[in-house]
Amino acid sequence: MRADRAAAGDRAGSAADVDLGDPRRPWRAEPLLATFAAAGVLTSADVRVAERLGVLTGEDDATVHLAAALAVRAVRSGSVCVDLADAPTLAAEGSPDDPDAPLPDVPLPWPDLDAWTAAVRRSALVADGVDGPADRPVRWVDGRVYLDRYWRDEQVVRRDIDARLASLLDVDDDALRTAVHARFDRPQDARQRLAAATATLSRLTVLTGGPGTGKTTTVARLVAVLRDVAGPDLRVALAAPTGKAAARLQEAVNAELDRMVERTGDAAVPLNARPLTASTIHRLLGWRPSSTRFAHDRTHRLPHDVVVLDEASMVSLPLLARVLDALRPDARLVLVGDPDQLASVEVGAVLGDLVARPVRPGPLPGRLATVLPADVPDAAADTRDAAALHGGVVRLVVPHRFGHELGALADAVRRGDADATLDLLRAGGAHARLIEPAGDVPQDDEVPGLRLDIEATGARIAASARAGDAAGALEALGTHRLLLAHRRGPAGVARWASLAQRWVEHTSGELHPGPWRVGRPLLVTTNDRTTGLSNGDTGVVVADGEGGVVAAFGEPRAPRLVRPHRLPAVETVHAMTVHRAQGSQFAFVTVVLPPASSPLLTRELLYTAITRAREHVRVVGSADAVRAAVERPVRRASGLRFPR
Numbered sequence: 001m002r003a004d005r006a007a008a009g010d011r012a013g014s015a016a017d018v019d020l021g022d023p024r025r026p027w028r029a030e031p032l033l034a035t036f037a038a039a040g041v042l043t044s045a046d047v048r049v050a051e052r053l054g055v056l057t058g059e060d061d062a063t064v065h066l067a068a069a070l071a072v073r074a075v076r077s078g079s080v081c082v083d084l085a086d087a088p089t090l091a092a093e094g095s096p097d098d099p100d101a102p103l104p105d106v107p108l109p110w111p112d113l114d115a116w117t118a119a120v121r122r123s124a125l126v127a128d129g130v131d132g133p134a135d136r137p138v139r140w141v142d143g144r145v146y147l148d149r150y151w152r153d154e155q156v157v158r159r160d161i162d163a164r165l166a167s168l169l170d171v172d173d174d175a176l177r178t179a180v181h182a183r184f185d186r187p188q189d190a191r192q193r194l195a196a197a198t199a200t201l202s203r204l205t206v207l208t209g210g211p212g213t214g215k216t217t218t219v220a221r222l223v224a225v226l227r228d229v230a231g232p233d234l235r236v237a238l239a240a241p242t243g244k245a246a247a248r249l250q251e252a253v254n255a256e257l258d259r260m261v262e263r264t265g266d267a268a269v270p271l272n273a274r275p276l277t278a279s280t281i282h283r284l285l286g287w288r289p290s291s292t293r294f295a296h297d298r299t300h301r302l303p304h305d306v307v308v309l310d311e312a313s314m315v316s317l318p319l320l321a322r323v324l325d326a327l328r329p330d331a332r333l334v335l336v337g338d339p340d341q342l343a344s345v346e347v348g349a350v351l352g353d354l355v356a357r358p359v360r361p362g363p364l365p366g367r368l369a370t371v372l373p374a375d376v377p378d379a380a381a382d383t384r385d386a387a388a389l390h391g392g393v394v395r396l397v398v399p400h401r402f403g404h405e406l407g408a409l410a411d412a413v414r415r416g417d418a419d420a421t422l423d424l425l426r427a428g429g430a431h432a433r434l435i436e437p438a439g440d441v442p443q444d445d446e447v448p449g450l451r452l453d454i455e456a457t458g459a460r461i462a463a464s465a466r467a468g469d470a471a472g473a474l475e476a477l478g479t480h481r482l483l484l485a486h487r488r489g490p491a492g493v494a495r496w497a498s499l500a501q502r503w504v505e506h507t508s509g510e511l512h513p514g515p516w517r518v519g520r521p522l523l524v525t526t527n528d529r530t531t532g533l534s535n536g537d538t539g540v541v542v543a544d545g546e547g548g549v550v551a552a553f554g555e556p557r558a559p560r561l562v563r564p565h566r567l568p569a570v571e572t573v574h575a576m577t578v579h580r581a582q583g584s585q586f587a588f589v590t591v592v593l594p595p596a597s598s599p600l601l602t603r604e605l606l607y608t609a610i611t612r613a614r615e616h617v618r619v620v621g622s623a624d625a626v627r628a629a630v631e632r633p634v635r636r637a638s639g640l641r642f643p644r
């Protein structure tokens with residue numbers, strides 16, 4: 001029906017009226033854009049921005065407006081740009097930010113690609129090519145259409161990173177070799193040695209690996225190597241995209257440094273200013289609530305000699321561009337993360353791009369071969385990892401923590417092997433399990449084990465919370481977590497969280513009725529300077545032993561206690577989205593998958609969900625849904641994977 005209305009508008013040759021009841025749809029738009037909006041490909045905002053840009057630049061060609069609107073849509077769905085040749089396929093896959101929107105069900109009037117490209121390139125709205133004018137809002141480069149500001153961020157990243165890789169720092173090979181072998185002395189440490197040597201020699205290191213492959217351990221020890229080689233006063237910054245990830249990084253790095261001191265003695269670890277602190281990337285850059293700019297930028301660089309960014313898969317393209325702007329050209333940047341996980345909720349999949357992009361041959365592999373000849377991947381046997389070294393990419397491959405089955409399962413998903421994934425899930429065993437519901441969406445009585453786990457976790461949390469044992473309550477909070485792809489709908493957080501709440505209350509009863517019920521699991525939903533709590537932090541309300549209550553957050557080993565009246569906005573957390581859970585791990589994870597048709601169901605989503613589990617994962621979903629997820633890698637368009 002929407003398409004009929006648009007077609008009617010088309011015939012009239014004037015602005016079309018489209019679905020007045022739906023706020024996402026423009027109620028008046030030019031016919032071509034109205035048709036795409038009616039089909040759910042564009043939203044009202046996409047159309048409005050494109051039409052406005054047309055007015056400002058005097059461009060009245062509707063196909064150019066369509067390209068601009070698709071560039072806005074691309075950003076909304078996490079892509080940096082839209083490839084015009086690919087646009088029809090992408091549109092047919094539905095809208096990732098509105099999974100409930102229907103897929104286009106009528107053939108859409110896509111312009112002829114050659115004519116469309118020619119119109120875009122000669123438009124006054126568009127800068128044509130890398131050398132096109134700097135004052136146009138949209139840019140076309142090799143078939144890709146960008147909103148210009150994202151193209152500029154992409155250029156910052158591309159140019160800065162290429163410059164970083166073009167030359168090496170002045171380091172004494174013998175000192176480096178000695179330090180690296182001293183800090184990583186086991187045979188299985190080969191890749192970790194390589195990472196530490198890369199971080200010392202190169203101004204860019206990309207340290208990747210699946211869960212438990214030793215990334216954080218490597219960060220701690222490479223800081224020690226750097227200080228051994230470059231001097232104890234080296235200024236090191238540790239940062240992560242979220243407060244929770246930063247807290248985890250700080251804890252893990254300092255614990256590893258303590259272990260090193262235990263092993264080798266304080267004198268052998270010249271680590272000034274220990275313990276090291278970690279912050280969010282925003283805080284490191286000097287985020288100011290009243291400004292759109294960070295305190296540190298090209299004109300006021302960060303003082304650090306080394307910046308380590310953990311959980312780099314969650315870093316957006318614009319944020320990495322701001323980090324590179326703020327970093328001194330001679331400072332080292334170490335990006336650490338797992339590129340197979342879900343990318344940033346904002347624009348870009350920059351870690352994945354840096355791992356996948358073709359790089360020019362650089363000096364690093366040759367130098368590493370001199371320093372650590374036995375540890376450099378063999379170009380004949382390990383082509384991919386050997387070539388990646390030119391880009392500063394070191395991949396850790398030995399899982400040290402993961403249970404055997406969980407590692408194999410995560411690997412099958414990562415490789416896109418749906419049959420192997422289903423076989424491993426169906427084989428059951430101690431670490432993984434598949435529960436296949438009768439219908440498209442699981443009903444609560446189809447997962448009795450889930451109810452028992454949620455009740456048991458709730459009871460453990462409540463028992464510790466009642467006893468005033470904050471560490472025990474936080475420990476119990478990490479026992480089991482229910483994860484979902486969607487926020488709303490039958491397979492969404494809202495429905496499953498309220499079910500979980502009913503189950504928990506059913507067993508434990510209302511201990512202390514009201515908002516600060518003892519044992520209530522909390523999720524912080526905003527950043528708060530006063531308490532230092534960040535969006536995504538989780539905690540528990542515990543008894544304070546004096547008849548009152550206090551909320552406990554952070555790591556069980558060092559709980560942070562905050563009185564309820566000082567808390568920022570919080571929610572009860574019985575279930576969360578997979579996105580939210582990124583950067584956290586739980587002993588036991590249950591993930592409820594949406595129907596196979598959901599555009600949110602992707603390989604990265606399933607991989608991220610599975611790898612949140614330390615011991616066991618239960619996947620609730622149809623075989624079709626598992627297959628759809630494994631076979632659908634997220635496609636985020638970006639120019640970084642191309643030569644220019």
Ligand SMILES: Nc1ncnc2c1ncn2[C@@H]1O[C@H](COP(=O)(O)OP(=O)(O)OP(=O)(O)O)[C@@H](O)[C@H]1O
Pocket residue numbers: 186188189192209210211212213214215216217218252400401
């Ligand atoms: N070379 C090694 N040999 C043996 N054990 C190691 C090695 N490197 C790390 N480990 C151990 O493996 C476990 C996981 O290491 P670590 O936490 O550094 O991994 P990670 O990749 O950061 O994991 P995640 O991404 O899941 O946080 C730790 O217990 C650590 O002590």
